[in-house]
Amino acid sequence: MQIFEYNGSAVVAMVGKNCFAIASDRRLGVQLQTIATDFQRISKIHDHLFIGLSGLATDVQTLYQRLVFRHKLYQLREERDMKPETFASLVSAILYEKRFGPYLCQPVIAGLGDDNKPFICTMDSIGAKELAKDFVVSGTASESLYGACEAMFKPDMEAEELFETISQALLSSVDRDCLSGWGGHVYVVTPNEIKEKILKGRMD
Amino acid sequence: MSQSAVDVPPKGGFSFDLCKRNDMLTQKGLKAPSFLKTGTTIVGLIFKDGVILGADTRATEGPIVADKNCEKIHYMAPNIYCCGAGTAADTEAVTDMVSSQLRLHRYQTSRDSRVITALTLLKKHLFSYQGHVSAALVLGGVDITGPHLHTIYPHGSTDTLPFATMGSGSLAAMSVFEAKYKEGLTRDEGIKLVAEAICSGIFNDLGSGSNVDICVITKGNKEYLRNYMEPNPRTYVSSKGYSFTKKTEVLLTKITPLLERVEITEVGEAMEE
Numbered sequence: 001m002q003i004f005e006y007n008g009s010a011v012v013a014m015v016g017k018n019c020f021a022i023a024s025d026r027r028l029g030v031q032l033q034t035i036a037t038d039f040q041r042i043s044k045i046h047d048h049l050f051i052g053l054s055g056l057a058t059d060v061q062t063l064y065q066r067l068v069f070r071h072k073l074y075q076l077r078e079e080r081d082m083k084p085e086t087f088a089s090l091v092s093a094i095l096y097e098k099r100f101g102p103y104l105c106q107p108v109i110a111g112l113g114d115d116n117k118p119f120i121c122t123m124d125s126i127g128a129k130e131l132a133k134d135f136v137v138s139g140t141a142s143e144s145l146y147g148a149c150e151a152m153f154k155p156d157m158e159a160e161e162l163f164e165t166i167s168q169a170l171l172s173s174v175d176r177d178c179l180s181g182w183g184g185h186v187y188v189v190t191p192n193e194i195k196e197k198i199l200k201g202r203m204d
Numbered sequence: 205m206s207q208s209a210v211d212v213p214p215k216g217g218f219s220f221d222l223c224k225r226n227d228m229l230t231q232k233g234l235k236a237p238s239f240l241k242t243g244t245t246i247v248g249l250i251f252k253d254g255v256i257l258g259a260d261t262r263a264t265e266g267p268i269v270a271d272k273n274c275e276k277i278h279y280m281a282p283n284i285y286c287c288g289a290g291t292a293a294d295t296e297a298v299t300d301m302v303s304s305q306l307r308l309h310r311y312q313t314s315r316d317s318r319v320i321t322a323l324t325l326l327k328k329h330l331f332s333y334q335g336h337v338s339a340a341l342v343l344g345g346v347d348i349t350g351p352h353l354h355t356i357y358p359h360g361s362t363d364t365l366p367f368a369t370m371g372s373g374s375l376a377a378m379s380v381f382e383a384k385y386k387e388g389l390t391r392d393e394g395i396k397l398v399a400e401a402i403c404s405g406i407f408n409d410l411g412s413g414s415n416v417d418i419c420v421i422t423k424g425n426k427e428y429l430r431n432y433m434e435p436n437p438r439t440y441v442s443s444k445g446y447s448f449t450k451k452t453e454v455l456l457t458k459i460t461p462l463l464e465r466v467e468i469t470e471v472g473e474a475m476e477e
Contacts, residue, residue: 003234047462055237096297100336101223104237124240128292130263130271143268152446167452183455194460200453 003104006031008179009054010141011041012170013110013120014153015134016162019190020118022050022110023170025141025201027182028057037182037203045071046081047194048112050187051091054139055105055125063103067091084111084119088129095127102126106138116191141180144173163188163197171201238266239291243411245373246276246287247401248344249385250366251394254351254422255344258398259287260373260406261431262413269413273431277419281306281317283426284345285419286326289371290358294339302326319345319352323362331360340370346421373405373412380404391420399433406435 008029013022028039042052043064051067053060070090074082082090088109095103102125110120122136123129130136134153137145148169157165167186174181184199230236246259263271278286278299284306288295302325306317323343330337341356355368367385369377380401389397398418405412416433419426 001234002237003229004237006234092293092296096293097217097219098222099218099293099297101220101226102237103222104226104229124265124270124293125237126239126291126293128240128263128296130240130274130292132271146268154445164448164452165446168446168448171452184452191462193462196458196460197454198456200455 001031004055004106005140005179007055007057008177009041009060009139010137010145010170010174010177010180011052011054011108011139012135012137012145012149012166012173013052013108013122014149014157014162014166014169015118015120015132016157016159018112018116018118019159019162019188020110020112020120021159021162021166021186021188022052022108022120023166023184023186024052024054025139025170025174025180025182026185026198027180029179032178034182040185042185042187043068044194045087045111046075048189048191049082049084049087050110050189051087052108052110052138053105054108055103059103059105063094063105063107066094070094084109084113084121087111088119088121088123088131092123092127092129095123095125099126108136108138110189112189112191139180141173141177144176145169148173159188159190159195163195167197167199171199175202239293240265240270241291241411243373243409244276244289244371245369245377245402245405245409245412246289246342246371247369247377247381247398247405248287248342248353248367249381249389249394249398250344250351250353251389251391253391254346254420255353256391256394256398257285257287257342257344257419257421258402259417260402260412261415261417262406262411263292264411272414275417275430277417277428279303280322280343281310281345283347283421283424284317284319284322284343285421285426285428286322286344287342287370289340291338294337295341298326298329298337298339299341302329316347317345318347318349319343319354323354323356326356327360327362330356330358335359342368342370344421346423351421369401369405371405371412373402373409376404376408377401391422395420395429395432403433403435 010025024041028036135149188195259276263274344353402416418429418432
């Protein structure tokens with residue numbers, strides 16, 4: 001069995017007009033047994049920067065703690081928040097440092113940069129950045145997510161429509177994956193507010 | 205955390221902390237993940253006034269296309285560019301690292317970088333990791349000694365050639381070069397030949413696809429033609445978009461209003477002379 005399939009996960013991020021949305025499933029499992037249905041995969045780094053981590057849950061939590069630590073150090077030294085592009089380079093460097101014994105997780109980074117321009121990117125487990133202008137996916141359900149997002153995505157969507165699109169894409173993809181699901185957790189971030197929503201999905 | 209209570213940024217290079225744990229997981233039967241590879245067709249050729257580099261733009265993760273429009277031509281110096289094939293993280297990291305080393309060297313020597321310098325730095329690094337840093341590169345540039353084109357293999361061997369191809373689509377591209385290359389090509393002929401070679405990789409090799417990127421380097425000038433050709437546009441795009449008949453059911457909503465981001469510019473007093 002693949003290491004990434006040990007816990008199961010699905011994370012997706014999409015770009016809209018001056019906003020972005022990042023969504024994940026909520027299941028935590030040990031191979032085929034479900035242990036928790038409220039696992040937090042997406043975490044806030046600062047008000048305009050979120051990171052979703054898929055893969056082995058222990059590395060998800062460890063990597064998140066390390067990144068929050070580095071960002072807090074940065075805030076103390078620079079007296080400001082990190083830009084999303086800079087943060088992506090930081091994550092890439094931290095992952096590549098462990099090139100021959102990697103953290104077994106794939107991050108999805110989403111943030112609002114200068115002029116409220118949305119920024120999304122994903123990486124493989126050794127830090128190869130993949131910037132995209134439309135959507136990025138990661139996790140065991142990634143193959144279904146690629147298909148669903150390709151079909152459903154439209155450029156320049158407003159926050160409401162973006163929420164609907166990303167939720168539908170997430171829920172339809174995790175329905176085709178045994179290892180992820182049990183609801184969804186969506187964050188839609190505009191320059192003025194963060195909307196966090198919990199979705200009702202199939203509990204199987 | 206380990207003995208050192210603070211996770212200070214390390215001095216550089218690789219860290220092997222998690223190797224033991226990952227080995228234990230592999231022995232328990234869990235297979236390691238696959239890395240993002242750039243299946244790739246990358247080419248370079250020397251023409252009358254300089255060097256032309258070309259690359260496709262597909263990044264794969266196993267059989268899935270992870271990125272339809274990635275950048276494989278990396279900046280090394282104002283007069284030197286490098287195309288990378290193999291594991292994407294390795295090509296990016298190694299080209300970034302050597303690019304920084306070249307810049308420091310330029311500051312120290314007050315001279316423009318030479319292609320042979322970049323070549324030596326890259327091959328030394330790759331050889332010392334005995335091929336485990338899986339980066340296959342086509343390095344090209346124009347320096348004071350003229351135009352140069354080199355290929356670098358993951359184990360550290362290099363070749364100096366008038367035209368070169370690397371990656372999974374290299375055979376398809378090389379066949380075009382072998383048939384049509386001649387010395388003393390003009391800029392337009394060179395670009396046309398490179399585009400044709402990359403297209404043959406895109407259409408015949410499954411690991412390469414999407415668009416053609418081209419970079420033309422001449423003495424004192426460079427032109428990076430991103431997405432020079434897009435022979436694979438998206439067909440059947442529905443103008444209506446997707447309509448959802450049933451809205452998603454939301455269990456819980458939490459709205460956090462954010463304060464306006466204000467730029468504070470410190471207005472201080474001028475220093476006294």
